[in-house]
Amino acid sequence: MTEKQTYTLGKTSLSKLNGVHPNLVKVIKRAIELTSQDFSVNEGLRTLDRQKRLVAAGASRTLNSKHLKQADGYGHASDLIPWGDFDGNGTKEISWAWENFYPIAEAMRAAAKELNIRIRWGGCWETLNDTTKPTTQLVADYVALRRSVGKRAFIDGPHFELA
Numbered sequence: 001m002t003e004k005q006t007y008t009l010g011k012t013s014l015s016k017l018n019g020v021h022p023n024l025v026k027v028i029k030r031a032i033e034l035t036s037q038d039f040s041v042n043e044g045l046r047t048l049d050r051q052k053r054l055v056a057a058g059a060s061r062t063l064n065s066k067h068l069k070q071a072d073g074y075g076h077a078s079d080l081i082p083w084g085d086f087d088g089n090g091t092k093e094i095s096w097a098w099e100n101f102y103p104i105a106e107a108m109r110a111a112a113k114e115l116n117i118r119i120r121w122g123g124c125w126e127t128l129n130d131t132t133k134p135t136t137q138l139v140a141d142y143v144a145l146r147r148s149v150g151k152r153a154f155i156d157g158p159h160f161e162l163a
């Protein structure tokens with residue numbers, strides 16, 4: 001029998017949480033202890049210049065991103081990317097495969113509920129605290145709902161923000 005592997009955030013991940021709201025940081029730091037899928041912090045606080053470039057490139061849809069410094073002086077969003085030896089070749093790398101994002105979202109929900117801090121996930125744009133549906137189902141439901149009204153689904157698996 002093997003014990004559940006536990007993960008920790010690396011220096012680069014921790015540095016990317018600088019300027020991010022302490023409540024979101026708390027949830028991320030608890031989630032890394034709970035998650036079955038290791039992750040790294042890809043981005044936290046973002047400058048308006050960078051946000052403008054992302055919108056122009058179609059990588060973001062709004063200039064009101066929660067990654068920007070909010071009225072309280074903090075960024076309210078962070079992007080988490082799966083990290084691991086996915087090919088089994090002894091090299092760790094990031095993964096953009098959806099299946100690897102779901103366990104991270106589950107861990108973020110568990111941490112958010114435990115800490116009573118409300119977190120919205122970009123995979124479905126729902127507040128995870130309010131639902132017990134599996135995260136796979138949340139994404140499927142969101143996509144189906146958007147399609148039913150003839151709209152494009154903008155799913156952003158790495159993205160978590162304060163709700």
Ligand SMILES: [Zn+2]
Nearest residue numbers: 077078079159
């Ligand atoms: Zn984001």
